[in-house]
Amino acid sequence: MASGILLGLLLRNLLPDSLFVKDYITEGLLHVIGAIFISSLKMLVVPLVFVSLVCGTCSLSDPSKLGRLGGKTISFYLFTTAIALTISIVAAILIHPGNASLVSSTMEFTVKEAPSLSEVIINIVPDNPIQAMTQGNMLQIILFAVIFGFAISHIGERGERVALFFNDLNEIIMRVVTLVMQLAPYGVFALMAKLSLTLGMETFGSVVKYFLLVVAVLLIQALVVYPILLKVFSGLNPLMFLRKIRDVQLFAFSTASSNATLPVTIEASEHRMGVDNKIASFTLPLGATINMDGTAIMQGVATVFIAQVFGIELSLTDYAMVVVTATLASIGTAGVPGVGLIMLAMVLNQVGLPVEGIALIIGVDRLLDMLRTAVNVTGDTVATVIIAKSEGAFNEEVFNDSQAGKAATSFEEQVLNAKANSKT
Template sequence: MKTSEQSKFGLTSKILAGMAGGIILGLLLRNLFPASEFIQEYITEGVLHVIGTIFIASLKMLVVPLVFVSLVCGTCSLSEPTKLGRLGGKTLAFYLFTTAIALTVAILAAVIVHPGNATLVAENMSFSAKEAPSLASVLINIVPTNPLQAMTEGNMLQIIIFAVIFGFAIAHIGDRGKRVAALFEDLNEVIMRVVTLVMQLAPYGVFALMAKLALTLGLETFGSVVKYFFLVLAVLLLHAFIVYPTLLKLFSGLSPFTFIRKMRDVQLFAFSTASSNATLPVTIETAEHRLGADNKIASFTLPLGATINMDGTAIMQGVATVFIAQVFGIELSITDFITVVITATLASIGTAGVPGVGLIMLAMVLNQVGLPVEGIALIIGVDRLLDMVRTAVNVTGDTVATLVIAKSEGEFNENVFTDPKAGKTSGSFDKEVHRGQ
């Protein structure tokens, strides 16, 4: 009985406790010592910043080797060029389809609710956005000129392309390729073990991240953009818990309730880190060991999704575009709305899975329809919190696509999916709970 009670307090419970504890500590310090330089310098930017940054760095440390090795392993097993092409086509089509749905729903919601008010325009709004890449440059930069440089810079699209080509070559050189493939399989196991070790530090990292957020988030901006904030939040939740489960049931027949229950760890990580790339090790581990997707599918669809599938960001861009147009009293035509959908859908391909990058891509979308980029200053105060939610939406969409495609390719283990203990007792996240009992 004791073992059962202890096992319930697994990773999800620990992360939730870390999140709650961090928020409570941050709010207490903020209200008890509102102007304390000591708190600001030694707690917020000192202890909490160091712990949170180390945790994020430890996750990002795993991204490049995990993506490269797992994708090479997956591609090695796809020896048929037609199968690889079919898998890539299905993945890209599904991601673009869900992004288009997200944008359409977001724009319709913004038009109906009308969150923007022309009286909100501030005299001294400013936002300096980096120049967003053009579609042509995105397409050109997909192919790496230097694979090692792509790895050191974390250029995920280039890493994915090189890994696919490398794995495809291994699969077509006979016995020598099999020896190399076996080496990569062993490396993949080692990296997954490292993922498990890093996950044990998660509750402490999440505690520090949430405490710092509670200490630094500017709540005074909520008053002017409260309708925008809650509208984006509502559409994000609708997409995550209605649209995705519906698509999962429609295209694969799998239980949405089982899926949502097993996705909690991934969603919490994505929420606390606000980075699809940093969450990628957890997403891959969950998709394979908790949800039953084969490695050859998950290692292809999930890294690709973390790079190009940004439904949460698309929702923000759709609502924000209409909101800024309403604030400045600018009427958008049907053509403008269509342009926003197309531009933002294609822009998602070039959107990196790191915190805050959605604002840069929003600048490109606003320019495309002739809206003032300065309007971003209205929403930047609350974007950090929304960024955390939309990252959770993004990784949920990546995983839904993985399960749908794995089921369609016959590379799916339904016994793992239906087993509530799958991935928990086989050496993954909660293995440490059972030690010493």
């Protein structure tokens, strides 16, 4: 990351108008390497989510246990999203980042129509699961995988044979993940170099206060709220958690995608944190889909910011509506193109604010998107650790071992471990 940023800044300042740098380095070499790396990560998401969820669900043969685990996970995710929104709105009211002088009659922003809550609920059920996989519709894939895994666990001996097949398939996919992760340093280097070459610094001028406020609230959520929740609900050491989640956060920051970071998040949760696979394979794909605390923070601050810019007073009822709407909207975020900005348009419409105000914050949204993705994956992992601890599917010795999971086992050792696990 540091090397990529440094290279980008050097080329930007030493050769500011070079067509060679623009055509062959920025849009050529760096773009190709970065795009290939992101594509290789996205390639893994659908098979990883489907297979890992089937494995996790078919190991939960007790329907009440599956219902309890799902209830805990969704409740915790909605709870942290509501906290994030409340903090962001209160901070924006106190700091008052909006300035009416920013309003421009030429502001234009075209946004796709956000889905209604009823559409989000209906679209969770796939009418064609294969199509859902080809389109990467994560909510539909998750629901189908849970139903499929539940059915496997309830057909006796034939189900056990299928479950063994999926466990073997899961080991193969995790091996592919390991291979792709070897490309990570080069992919991150290219992504950060291109970003520092292309991001316009002048875009910060008019909205620097908004930008800094969102960053501050994101840091509060990641470094204060999550550690407190971890300590209160699990009794674990928050400093050890923050130390072990650091690599996942940096990876999420580089890719700006919770789904693309999912293979890394699962690997860290299981091998660095000590979470059992049957918990991690359920909570993390679900979290990458519905737990958008970082996005909720942006929506909370942006709503107040836009209201202040246009001189519109919001009532307590309006603020309450923002919290409720944005919390429920986070469930439908993953299946919607444009993610945060489309959901923000939905929230603005709900409280009668002009959607055109989104044009004010577009310039800095890319950087904020990277930061809020890091917060999102942190929240996913905190929830996973807490739920695993409450379900008795957590190895505290692994969590307290600072070196756990750092030394990757050889392929032969992984095969032997997989065979041993299958026999068990």
